[in-house]
Amino acid sequence: MGIKKNIIKKNSYKDSVFLMEIAGALEKKKGITSVSLMMATAANKEILTESKLLTEESKAASENDLIIAVDADSRKIIDGALDYISSAFDNADTEESRQEEGFSPPTFEAALKTLKDPNFALISVPGEYAAREADKSLENGLNVMIFSDNVSLEDEIKLKKKADSKNLLLMGPDCGTAIIDGVPLGFANRVPAGNIGIVAASGSGLQEVTVVIAKQKAGITHAIGTGGRDLSREVGGITMSAGIAILKDDPSTEIIVLLSKPPYPEVAEKFIKEAKKINKPVVICFLGSKSFKSGGNIRFTSSLEEAGLVAAQLSKGEKVTLPEFTLSDKEINSMLEKEVKKLAGSGKYIRGFYAGGTLCDESIDIMKSSGISPYSNAGVEDKMKLADSNKSREHTMVDMGEDEFTKGRPHPMIDLGLRNKRIEAEAGDKETAVILFDLVLGYGANSDPAGNMTETLNKVKDKKILVASICGTDNDPQNYSGQVSKLKNCGVTVLPTNAQATRYACKIIKNIREVKI
Amino acid sequence: MKIPERINILNIGLDRFIDAFKDTKTQYANFDWLPPRGNGKLLQKLDRFKSSPKVKAANKEAFERLNNSQPVLIDVRQAKDVIKEMGKNTLYHAGPPVRWEDMCGPMKGATMGACIYEGWAENIDEAEKLCAAGEIDFSPCHHHDAVGPMAGIISPSMYLWVVENQTYGNRAYCSLNEGLGKVLRFGAYSNEVIEKLKWMEEVLGPNLQKALQDSDTGINIANITAQALQMGDECHNRNVAATGLFLKQIVKLFLRVIEDRELILKLVNFISGNDHFYLNISMAACKATTDSIGGLKNSTIVSAMARNGTEIGLRIAGCGEKWFTAKAGIPKGLFFSGFTQQDANPDIGDSTVSEVAAIGGFAMAAAPAIVKFVGGTPSDATKYTKQMASITYGPNRRFQIPQLNFMGTPTGLDILKVLDTGIAPFINTGIAHKEPGIGQIGAGMLRAPMSCFKDALNYMEIK
Numbered sequence: 001m002g003i004k005k006n007i008i009k010k011n012s013y014k015d016s017v018f019l020m021e022i023a024g025a026l027e028k029k030k031g032i033t034s035v036s037l038m039m040a041t042a043a044n045k046e047i048l049t050e051s052k053l054l055t056e057e058s059k060a061a062s063e064n065d066l067i068i069a070v071d072a073d074s075r076k077i078i079d080g081a082l083d084y085i086s087s088a089f090d091n092a093d094t095e096e097s098r099q100e101e102g103f104s105p106p107t108f109e110a111a112l113k114t115l116k117d118p119n120f121a122l123i124s125v126p127g128e129y130a131a132r133e134a135d136k137s138l139e140n141g142l143n144v145m146i147f148s149d150n151v152s153l154e155d156e157i158k159l160k161k162k163a164d165s166k167n168l169l170l171m172g173p174d175c176g177t178a179i180i181d182g183v184p185l186g187f188a189n190r191v192p193a194g195n196i197g198i199v200a201a202s203g204s205g206l207q208e209v210t211v212v213i214a215k216q217k218a219g220i221t222h223a224i225g226t227g228g229r230d231l232s233r234e235v236g237g238i239t240m241s242a243g244i245a246i247l248k249d250d251p252s253t254e255i256i257v258l259l260s261k262p263p264y265p266e267v268a269e270k271f272i273k274e275a276k277k278i279n280k281p282v283v284i285c286f287l288g289s290k291s292f293k294s295g296g297n298i299r300f301t302s303s304l305e306e307a308g309l310v311a312a313q314l315s316k317g318e319k320v321t322l323p324e325f326t327l328s329d330k331e332i333n334s335m336l337e338k339e340v341k342k343l344a345g346s347g348k349y350i351r352g353f354y355a356g357g358t359l360c361d362e363s364i365d366i367m368k369s370s371g372i373s374p375y376s377n378a379g380v381e382d383k384m385k386l387a388d389s390n391k392s393r394e395h396t397m398v399d400m401g402e403d404e405f406t407k408g409r410p411h412p413m414i415d416l417g418l419r420n421k422r423i424e425a426e427a428g429d430k431e432t433a434v435i436l437f438d439l440v441l442g443y444g445a446n447s448d449p450a451g452n453m454t455e456t457l458n459k460v461k462d463k464k465i466l467v468a469s470i471c472g473t474d475n476d477p478q479n480y481s482g483q484v485s486k487l488k489n490c491g492v493t494v495l496p497t498n499a500q501a502t503r504y505a506c507k508i509i510k511n512i513r514e515v516k517i
Numbered sequence: 518m519k520i521p522e523r524i525n526i527l528n529i530g531l532d533r534f535i536d537a538f539k540d541t542k543t544q545y546a547n548f549d550w551l552p553p554r555g556n557g558k559l560l561q562k563l564d565r566f567k568s569s570p571k572v573k574a575a576n577k578e579a580f581e582r583l584n585n586s587q588p589v590l591i592d593v594r595q596a597k598d599v600i601k602e603m604g605k606n607t608l609y610h611a612g613p614p615v616r617w618e619d620m621c622g623p624m625k626g627a628t629m630g631a632c633i634y635e636g637w638a639e640n641i642d643e644a645e646k647l648c649a650a651g652e653i654d655f656s657p658c659h660h661h662d663a664v665g666p667m668a669g670i671i672s673p674s675m676y677l678w679v680v681e682n683q684t685y686g687n688r689a690y691c692s693l694n695e696g697l698g699k700v701l702r703f704g705a706y707s708n709e710v711i712e713k714l715k716w717m718e719e720v721l722g723p724n725l726q727k728a729l730q731d732s733d734t735g736i737n738i739a740n741i742t743a744q745a746l747q748m749g750d751e752c753h754n755r756n757v758a759a760t761g762l763f764l765k766q767i768v769k770l771f772l773r774v775i776e777d778r779e780l781i782l783k784l785v786n787f788i789s790g791n792d793h794f795y796l797n798i799s800m801a802a803c804k805a806t807t808d809s810i811g812g813l814k815n816s817t818i819v820s821a822m823a824r825n826g827t828e829i830g831l832r833i834a835g836c837g838e839k840w841f842t843a844k845a846g847i848p849k850g851l852f853f854s855g856f857t858q859q860d861a862n863p864d865i866g867d868s869t870v871s872e873v874a875a876i877g878g879f880a881m882a883a884a885p886a887i888v889k890f891v892g893g894t895p896s897d898a899t900k901y902t903k904q905m906a907s908i909t910y911g912p913n914r915r916f917q918i919p920q921l922n923f924m925g926t927p928t929g930l931d932i933l934k935v936l937d938t939g940i941a942p943f944i945n946t947g948i949a950h951k952e953p954g955i956g957q958i959g960a961g962m963l964r965a966p967m968s969c970f971k972d973a974l975n976y977m978e979i980k
Contacts, residue, residue, distance in 0.1 A: 011587050012915065013740040015747050018923055064740045089914060107907040107938050111527055111548035118546070119521040124530030129552055132560065133529050142527065143520075147534075167518050181524050184537040222520055246518055443537035477536065 002033045002071045005078050006055040009066040013039065014089075019066075022088045026070075029084075031077040036069045037085070108136060122185050123172075124148055130173060131155035138162050138170070145225065146172030147186045153234055156227070160238040169242055175225035176203025179210065186225075187413060189442035190475035194219020196311045197253035199243030201226045201260040204356025204401075204440060205287070205304050207471050209259060212308025212497060214473050218315040221253040222246070231263035231271075240271060248278050256282045257311045259304070261361055261379060262289040272298065283311045287361050288379055302369075304362050305499035324503060326496050332504065335493060339465045340511055347433035347464065348512055350374065350505050351426045352397040353419050355412040356471060356498075359438045360399040363502040367395065370506040377402055392426060395509075397436075413445040420456040427460035433512060434465045434505045438498055439483060441472025448478060450486035461491030465508060468492050469501040551939030554967050555974070562974060563936050566817060569979050572933075575816035579834050580910040580929045582809040583818075583875065587683040588802035591735040593725040595718075597673035599690060600661050606637065609658040611669025611867045612825025613840040617648045617655065621826035623704025623862050626953025627668030628653070630706030634714045635672050641706060641954075659821055659832075663690040664804045664867035666796060667702035667949055667957075668826070675714070676722030680738060680801040682809055689804035693717055693725075696791040698956060702866075703949040705956035724784055728770035736766050738802035741795070742876060743915050746926070751884040752799050753868060753877030754945040754960055759795035764788055800867065803874035810834040814980055817973075818910060819930040822873050822942070822965065826865035826949070831969045833932060835977055841969040850948045850961020851889060860958055862951040869944050869965075875913045875928035878943040878962065879905040883918045883926075895920070901943050902927065908934040908942060932970045941965050 019037035026035040036053050038044040040061035048054035053069035061067055068085060072078050112118055121137035123130050127150025137144045144163065151173035163170035171178055177200075178185040182193055189207055191214040198220060200206035206223055213220060224246065226239035240258070247253045256278065258271060263286055275282040275298055283299045284292070285307035292300045299314075301307040306322055313320040325332050350372065354360035360378050367374055374395035375386045386393060389404055400412040400419050412419050419437070426432050439449045446452060450470075457466060468487055472480040484494050495501040525544040528535055538545040553560055566572050597603050608631055610624060620628065629644035632653070638644035647653060658665045665671055669692075677690040692702075695713055699705040729735065741762045742750075748758035764785065771781050788794045811820045816834035823830055830840040845863035852858070871877030881888070882902035885895040902918065905927040912925025930942055941964035948959040 011589075011737045011740055013743040015744075015917070015919065015923075018917070018919070062734065064737045090912075106549050106551075106904045106940060107934075108527070108529065108548065108550075110903075110907050111546040114546045115525050115527060115544060118525050118527055120524045120526040122526055122528050122530070122534060124528075124534065125550055126552065132553070132564075133550075137527070137529075143524075147530070169518060169520070180520060181522075183524055183526070183541045183543045185526075186534060188537065190540070242518055246520055250520070443540075444531075444533055477540070 002073055003075060003078060004053060004055060004069070004071045006053070006058040007068040007082065008040070008058060008061050009068065011064045012066040013064065014066060022085060026081050026084060029081070031073040032081060033071040033073075035071070035081065036067070038067055039063060040065045040067045108133070112140060119143060120180070121145070122147065124186070127151050127173070131159060134159050134170065135162070138166055138168055141166070141168070143169040144171065145175055145178055145185050146170070146227065147175060148172070149174035153229065156229060157235055157238075160235065164238060164242065169224070169239070169246065171225045171239060172227040174229065175227040177206045177223070178225040179220060179223040181222065184443045187440070187442055187444040188223075189214070189471070189473050191473060192219035193221070194315060195221065195252060195254040196257060196315050197221045197247035197250060197255070198223040198257040198259060199226060199240055199247065200224070200258075201228060201230050201240065201263070202358040204471065205259050205261075205358030205362070207356065207440060207442060208304040208359060208362070208498060209257060209308040209311070211471050211473055212305055213312045215496065216309065216312030216316070218312035221250060228261070231260050231267045233264040233267065237263070237267050237271060241274070244271070244274060244278070248280070254280060255311050255314050256280055257307055258282060258284045259307060260286050261358060262286060281314050283307050283314070287358065288365055303366060303499045304358065305497040325500055332507070336504070336508055336511055339493065340508060342462065342465060343433055343512070346430045348509070349392075349431050350395045350434045350436055350509060351392050351432050352436035352505075353422055354397065354399050354438050355401055355419070355440050356438050357399045357401050359471065359498045360397055362498055363436070364397050366499055366502040367397070367506055370503070370510075372506055372509060377404070392429065392432070398422070413440045416446060416449055416452045420453060424456050424459060427463045432464055434467055434508050435460070436467045436501060436505045439468060439470040439472070439487070441470060441476040441478040441480060441483060443477065445478070450483040454486060454490050457487070457490035457492060466490070466492040467495065467501050467505050467508075469495050469498040471498065554936045554939050555971050559936070559971060559974060563933060566933050566974070566977070566979065567937070569815075571815045571979055572817060575813055575835065576818055576910055576929065576931060579810040579813050579816045579818040582685065583806060583928050584914050585684050586739070586806040586809050588680045588738045588805040589683050589735040590678060590729065590738050590798060590802070591681050592679035592729050593676050593693070593722055594679055595673070595722070596671050596675050596677050596690070599677060599679060600663065602661065603673055604654055605673065606652055607654045607656065607673065609656055609661060609663060609665065609669070609671040610825060611658060611665050611667065611865060612823045613828055613830030613842050614657055615655070615825040615827050617651075617653070619827050621862055621865065622951045622953040623865060623949040624668045624826045626704030626706050627670045627701050629953070630701045630710055631670045631672040633706060634701070634711050635674060657823070657825075658867055659823055660838075661690075662688060662804070662808065664800045664823070664870050665692050665702065666694070666800060666868045667866040667947060668704060669867045670701060674718055676718060676725070678798050678801040680798070680805045681735070682805040685809040687805060687808050689801050689808060691797045691801035691804065693721060694791060694794050694797040696787075697793065700956060703947070703956040704953050706954055720780075721784065721787060724771070724775060724780070725767070727774045728767060731774045732770055736763070738798060739806075739915055742799060742802070743917070745795075746876065746880055746883045746916050747919050749884055749886050751877055751880040751887070751945065753796070753871040754947070755884045755887045756795040756799070757792045759799065760788065760792055763795050763798065796868065799876070800870050803870040803876070806874045807870060812837045817932045817977065819873055819932065822869040822930075823867045824864045824869065826863055829864060829965060829969065831965070831973060833973045833977065836973065839976070841972045841976070843966040843968045846963045846966060848946050848948050848961040848963040850959045852948070852959035853957075856950065856958035860950050862949040864944070864946060864963055865949055866946065868946065872942060872944055873930060875909070875916055875926040878945040879909070880916065880918060880926040881943070881945070882921055885920070904940055905943060907938055908940050932973050935967070935970045936974060941967055
């Protein structure tokens with residue numbers, strides 16, 4: 001014989017269908033003969049009487065009261081049923097209403113709940129709020145990428161130490177690019193999986209290296225961004241260390257690439273020492289810093305292109321050769337001669353306008369090594385700094401992603417308007433010979449940058465030599481090949497890498513000088 | 518340190534990055550990030566409060582009290598009989614304190630109308646002189662355990678609903694609803710308005726009193742509200758179902774105590790002819806409920822939110838009777854023919870006690886019939902309710918919304934969550950004409966201003 005029990009919840013209205021659903025679920029459980037949850041109206045009490053579930057004390061219940069009537073094998077089963085009922089009452093909320101199409105949960109906490117096993121946060125809110133969101137993410141056990149800039153150095157150090165102590169990865173702030181487990185984060189390209197792992201203190205640099213690797217039919221494991229300030233004296237490369245530690249122990253990573261704009265010298269030394277201890281080949285590219293000597297497992301490279309090529313060739317086990325151009329010298333020379341004629345004797349300078357900051361740095365490095373010293377708003381010594389970034393002077397390289405151009409407007413990878421205007425103006429300057437630029441594809445970037453330039457390029461193509469490279473792959477949303485054709489149709493010479501485009505531009509300048517002599 | 522096998526990512530900020538997650542079939546969540554409110558110092562205080570065990574415990578207690586309250590309608594009494602401190606020339610009004618000279622049009626209209634109704638003035642000119650001369654003692658309803666919709670005027674002769682919170686023993690009062698159109702609470706004061714008030718004093722009030730005093734148990738209001746939420750009411754801007762449910766109860770009592778069938782018919786006609794008749798009963802119940810958390814030390818849950826047509830005021834449980842005020846906003850709405858947004862008076866009334874008690878705008882998803890107020894579709898209404906869930910302590914255990922898989926209505930408006938998310942609470946409201954004497958011109962919605970929430974946190978200290 002079972003035990004019958006009635007529980008009365010005074011003044012607890014619940015809808016009858018809602019109650020029946022709970023009762024139905026309970027009746028399927030073992031040891032329960034019958035269950036009824038009903039408001040104690042006269043009619044319902046009669047039903048309970050007929051099913052012999054109503055006990056004496058329930059007869060006095062009013063229609064505002066809820067009767068829970070259970071007939072079960074044991075007291076323990078009844079207690080279990082009551083627990084089930086109270087949790088059904090409490091939790092009749094979010095489970096199913098969570099993931100609805102088109103509904104964005106309004107808060108961090110609510111959004112987090114919709115994820116199964118959340119482990120990463122990508123933060124791109126305005127800088128003044130980014131640290132707070134990052135801290136919240138770390139507190140919730142998430143690895144973090146802070147895309148936002150304008151986070152204080154103090155906050156950066158604090159967050160990085162906190163991440164370290166929690167054994168979590170914190171990329172950024174001002175980390176534009178990362179690829180983790182094949183997932184592009186921020187401004188990043190779609191590149192194949194492979195055995196090369198990268199840690200980079202540069203966004204567009206990381207994009208260029210991964211794209212060069214992809215074009216060599218090699219691939220990557222993870223591309224970890226550190227943020228631009230990580231290798232400063234103050235931060236001391238906390239994220240670079242964490243990144244190296246991850247890649248060192250990652251069995252899929254067989255080659256490691258470390259990438260940075262000029263690091264603080266002691267920090268650079270520290271990483272070189274660290275790299276030497278790793279049981280894997282390490283390719284290092286510290287753009288613009290003094291050259292180090294390769295040896296052992298370490299290969300120093302002087303450009304992004306070289307870093308990508310060396311890594312790709314190591315990855316495939318091939319001998320490493322580094323051509324100046326992918327095309328033959330003959331092809332290059334004949335292209336070049338045709339273009340120089342276009343100038344008809346006027347113009348003698350390179351004018352470069354870049355969306356990718358590290359690409360601009362790479363170009364400046366290459367130009368310098370060809371004996372051309374450009375003025376710039378980017379990483380050059382003081383005497384070569386442009387007094388006004390809007391006015392070119394002799395050879396000029398402008399990083400249009402610098403703060404002075406992005407205050408109150410989108411980055412040039414997204415909005416090409418400002419650069420188009422500048423290119424048009426520059427074509428009117430008789431001193432301009434070559435207009436050099438980059439296009440950066442991938443997630444986050446403009447969906448058709450070449451298409452956004454055609455009008456401008458068609459206006460200037462007969463006046464000046466146009467040279468470009470496109471950082472992207474055919475798997476990117478914009479499609480690399482399609483973008484190349486669009487530029488070519490506008491009379492632009494498109495080289496496979498930014499390094500080659502820059503060398504080509506330098507070659508043109510030399511050619512002009514020689515013709516003049 | 519290891520990179521997880523598969524990354525499951527929370528995107529905080531730019532939407533443009535989620536394309537990559539879609540293309541790579543990566544599990545992600547995106548949310549409508551809004552900047553938190555306040556400067557660095559206030560945000561630090563916010564984080565300190567958020568992590569304080571004392572605040573957490575106090576807010577949990579507040580949530581429990583809001584859930585456990587049992588507001589029961591037990592009586593109808595004249596204001597002067599039931600509010601002991603009510604003096605002779607006294608008028609109570611909606612919202613935080615306001616002086617005559619600062620009152621908005623409809624508040625002045627209702628005030629003058631009440632002076633005529635009480636016989637303190639013969640006509641509107643006399644009434645105006647009386648008020649301007651400082652002959653009337655004004656005081657907020659909220660200072661006397663009471664609430665009133667719109668202008669919320671309570672004068673000594675008016676009958677009030679008496680609702681007792683049977684869990685905590687406190688009582689709350691609210692005037693009887695006059696109906697729609699030209700009514701005192703919207704600032705109208707013509708003869709027909711005064712005559713109706715007289716009828717309510719002479720006929721409706723005494724008979725309701727007789728009926729309720731004959732009931733052994735009173736009428737449990739939270740139960741009617743819970744049921745009405747499942748019938749398409751949110752019990753602030755829609756009270757059709759609740760009024761019907763109430764009528765079911767009161768008719769039985771009328772039939773027991775009144776013999777005159779004509780009279781019963783008149784009473785029933787009056788109640789059933791006004792779809793908002795239940796609103797004032799509900800407001801008294803909400804007031805009885807929310808008063809149970811007033812003065813709860815360290816709690817950051819809002820205990821009162823009310824507007825007088827000039828200012829909106831907040832009370833926080835942990836700050837007792839202190840008001841945090843800001844200029845009242847102007848609701849956006851739908852208007853009766855002949856009126857437009859330009860005619861709308863700033864936000865007015867104590868009816869936001871509904872939202873504080875987890876219904877009204879917070880339960881918008883329950884009332885698809887009135888979603889036109891919030892942008893048009895039931896999914897808009899759902900969005901509002903879910904948004905409110907993120908600035909409240911938790912789901913109500915009694916008030917459920919079937920459409921949201923029986924989610925409990927968002928309960929316990931927390932100033933910390935409001936500031937943290939940048940989401941201001943959503944308010945449903947009737948709209949009065951800004952000139953005195955005209956009355957209701959529409960209904961609509963707005964959000965409470967952020968500054969009161971900031972002021973409140975600035976003021977609070979953990980004790």
